[in-house]
Amino acid sequence: MKSIATSLSAAGLLAAAWAGPALAQQTPLKIGVLTDFQSVYSDIGGAGNVEATKMAIEEFGGSMFGKPIELVTADALNKADVAATITRKWYEAENVDMIIDMPTSATALAGMEMSKQFEKIMIVTDAASSDITGKSCSPYTLHWTYDTYANAHTVGSAIVKNSGDTWFFITADYVFGHSIERDTGDVVRAAGGKVLGSARHPLNTPDFSSFLLQAQSSKAKIVGLANGGGDTINAIKQAAEFGIVAGGQNLAGIVMFISDIHSLGLKLAQGLIITEAYYWDLNDRTRAFGKRFFERMKRMPTMNQAATYSATLHYLIAVKAAGTKETKQVLAKMRATPVRDAFTDNGVVREDGRMVHSMFLFEVKKPEESKALWDYYKVLAEVPGDQAFRPLKDGGCPLIK
Numbered sequence: 052m053k054s055i056a057t058s059l060s061a062a063g064l065l066a067a068a069w070a071g072p073a074l075a076q077q078t079p080l081k082i083g084v085l086t087d088f089q090s091v092y093s094d095i096g097g098a099g100n101v102e103a104t105k106m107a108i109e110e111f112g113g114s115m116f117g118k119p120i121e122l123v124t125a126d127a128l129n130k131a132d133v134a135a136t137i138t139r140k141w142y143e144a145e146n147v148d149m150i151i152d153m154p155t156s157a158t159a160l161a162g163m164e165m166s167k168q169f170e171k172i173m174i175v176t177d178a179a180s181s182d183i184t185g186k187s188c189s190p191y192t193l194h195w196t197y198d199t200y201a202n203a204h205t206v207g208s209a210i211v212k213n214s215g216d217t218w219f220f221i222t223a224d225y226v227f228g229h230s231i232e233r234d235t236g237d238v239v240r241a242a243g244g245k246v247l248g249s250a251r252h253p254l255n256t257p258d259f260s261s262f263l264l265q266a267q268s269s270k271a272k273i274v275g276l277a278n279g280g281g282d283t284i285n286a287i288k289q290a291a292e293f294g295i296v297a298g299g300q301n302l303a304g305i306v307m308f309i310s311d312i313h314s315l316g317l318k319l320a321q322g323l324i325i326t327e328a329y330y331w332d333l334n335d336r337t338r339a340f341g342k343r344f345f346e347r348m349k350r351m352p353t354m355n356q357a358a359t360y361s362a363t364l365h366y367l368i369a370v371k372a373a374g375t376k377e378t379k380q381v382l383a384k385m386r387a388t389p390v391r392d393a394f395t396d397n398g399v400v401r402e403d404g405r406m407v408h409s410m411f412l413f414e415v416k417k418p419e420e421s422k423a424l425w426d427y428y429k430v431l432a433e434v435p436g437d438q439a440f441r442p443l444k445d446g447g448c449p450l451i452k
Contacts, residue, residue, distance in 0.1 A: 080115040080376060081123065082108070082363065083147040085137055085162065086177070087154035088126040091255040091281035094310040096177040099356040100152050102347050107363035115370060123147065127158045129254065134158035135165055142169035148376050149174065149366055151359060155254075156180035156226040159192075166191045170378050174366065176359045179279070179306060180230040181441060184405040188448035191378060193385065193404045196358035197328050199227070200441040202305050203234035205326040205410050205434050208242065210273060210303050216244035218303075219271035221262045221286055223278035224251040231277035231305050247271045255281060259289045267293065272300060279306045284314050291319060308353040312427045317418040320427075326410050329354040329394050330428050333411070340393035351425045354394075361394035362406075397436065403448040407436035 084101050087093050101124050108120050123141065127134040134153065141147035142165055149172040153159035159178035166173040166189060173192045175183055181200035183192065218239050222228040228251070236246045247269045250262040263286070266274045274295060276283050283304055290302055304311070307325040331341030331351045340360070344352040352360075369384035370376055390398025395408040413428040421427060443451060 077116075077118075078146055079118040079121045080367075080370065081121040081145070081147045082366075083138075083141045083145075083150040084122065084124045084152050084359075085127050085134060085141075085150055085154075085158070086124065086152045087129055090129055092129070092154045092177060092279065094314070095280055095308045095353045096152055096154055096355050096359070099344075099348055099350075099352060100176065100359040103344065103352065103356045103360035104151065104363045106343065106347075107360045107367065111364060111367040115367065120367070127154055129155050129158060131157040131161035135161040138162040138165040138173075139169075142166070142171050148172065151362060151366075152176055153178045156183070156230065159183055160187055160226065163187065163189045163192045172366070172378055172382065174362045176362055177355050178227065180226050181234060181446070182226070182230060184401075184403040185441070185446040185448055188403045188446070188450055190404075190450055191382070193362070193382075193400060193406060195362045195406045196355050197306075197326075197410065198405070198440070199230040199234045199306070201410050201439040202326050203231065203238050205412055205439055206303060206305055206324060207235040207238035207275075209324055209412055209431075210301075211239055211242040211244050215273040215301065215303070216242070217271045218244065218246050218273045218275050219266045219269040220246070220249035220275045220277045221259065221266060222249050222251045223254055223282055225254060227279065228277045232275070235275055235277065235303075235305055249277075252278070252282070257285065259286045260293070262286075263290055263293045263295060267295065267298065267300070270300075273303050274300055275303045275305060277305060280308075280311070283307060284311050287315055287319065308355070309351060309425070309427060310353050312415055313350070313425070317416060317421055317427065320415045321417045323415040324431070325413050325415065326434075327354045327413060327428075328408060328410055329357040330411060330413065330430075331357075332426065332428070333430070336393050336396070357394045361390065361392045361398075364392060365390055399436070401443055403443060403446055403451055405440060405443075405446075407440050409436055410434045410439040 151174045153175045154177045156178040176195045181198040183194045220232045222232045250265040372384045373380040386400045398408040412431040
C-alpha cells in the first residue's frame with residue numbers, strides 16, 4: 052500500500068507539473084493599452100494606439116490558444132503615480148499579460164518598475180527617453196519606436212552640419228524633455244557647436260512667451276524644441292507670432308510627428324527638418340497600412356501608432372511560436388525573430404530592450420509641393436538603425452556585461 056501511495060503521489064506531482072503551463076494557457080491572453088486619451092500626447096498615440104492594437108489582433112486572427120484575445124485600456128493622465136497604480140492592478144489583479152504604449156517617459160519608468168516586480172512584459176511605443184534602455188533598462192521592457200538619442204543624432208547632426216552651431220533649448224520640464232536636451236546638446240558639442248542656454252516649461256503649458264523671449268535674447272542660431280505633441284505645436288505657433296524665424300533664428304523640432312504637421316499646416320511648418328521612424332507614403336507596405344488605418348480613424352497614422360501595431364503583432368507571433376504566455380520564453384522569441392511588417396522591414400530587438408531599425412530624415416514640403424492632404428514629407432535620408440540608435444556598449448544598461 053505504501054508503494055502504491057508513493058506512486059500515486061509521484062504521479063500527482065508529475066500531473067501538477069504538466070498542468071501548470073496548461074492551466075496558464077486556459078486564461079485568455081490579455082493586452083493593456085495605457086495611453087493619453089485627452090491631453091498633450093493624445094494625437095500621437097491615444098485612441099489611434101488603441102485602434103492600431105485592435106488592427107494587429109484582428110490581423111493575427113483574434114484568438115490565442117483557442118480563446119479570444121482580450122484588450123483593456125486606460126488613461127495614465129500623464130502622471131507617474133497613476134501609471135504605477137494602473138499597471139500594478141492590471142498585472143496583479145486583472146491577469147494582463149502585456150502592457151503597451153506608455154505616453155510619457157515618467158509614466159514608462161513608473162510602469163517599468165511594476166513590470167519588473169511582476170515579471171511581465173511592457174512595450175513602450177510612445178515615451179522617448181533613451182534612459183528606458185540605458186541606465187533604467189529592464190529585462191521585461193522593450194522600447195519600440197524611437198528615442199531621444201536617435202532623434203538627436205539624426206536631426207541634430209543634420210542641422211549642425213548645415214551651420215546650426217549655436218543652440219538654445221525650450222525644454223519640457225520632465226524626464227523626456229531633459230533627455231532630449233541632454234542628447235541633442237551632446238551632439239551639438241561633439242560637432243564643435245555651443246549650447247547657449249535653456250528655458251524649462253511645465254508640461255502642457257498654454258503660454259510660451261517668456262521662454263521664447265529668452266530664446267530670442269540668446270541670439271542662438273537654432274532654437275531647439277525639447278518637447279513634443281501639443282507643446283511643440285504651441286511653441287511653433289507662438290514662435291511665429293514673436294517673429295523668431297523672421298528675426299533670423301531657426302526652429303528645430305527634435306521630436307515631431309505627422310499629426311503635428313497636420314495641425315500646424317504646411318504654410319507654418321514648411322522647411323522643418325524632422326526625423327520619424329515611419330511615414331505612410333514610403334512604400335507599398337506603409338501605404339497599405341496607412342490606408343487601412345485611415346479608413347478607421349479618418350487620419351493617417353503617426354509613427355507611434357504604426358509602431359504600436361507592429362509591437363503588438365510581433366508579440367502575438369512570439370506567444371504563438373513559444374506555445375506559452377510565459378514571459379521569458381516569449382521575450383526570447385521576440386528577440387530571436389526579426390521585425391518585418393508595415394512599420395519596418397529591418398527591425399531587431401537587442402538585449403537591452405531597444406528595437407533597432409532605420410530612422411528617416413524628412414523635410415516638410417512647401418504648400419505648392421503637396422499633392423493631397425497628408426502628403427507632407429520629402430525624404431532626405433534613410434539612416435540605418437546601427438547609426439541612428441546608441442551603441443549597445445554605450446548605454447549603461449546594467450543587463451549588458
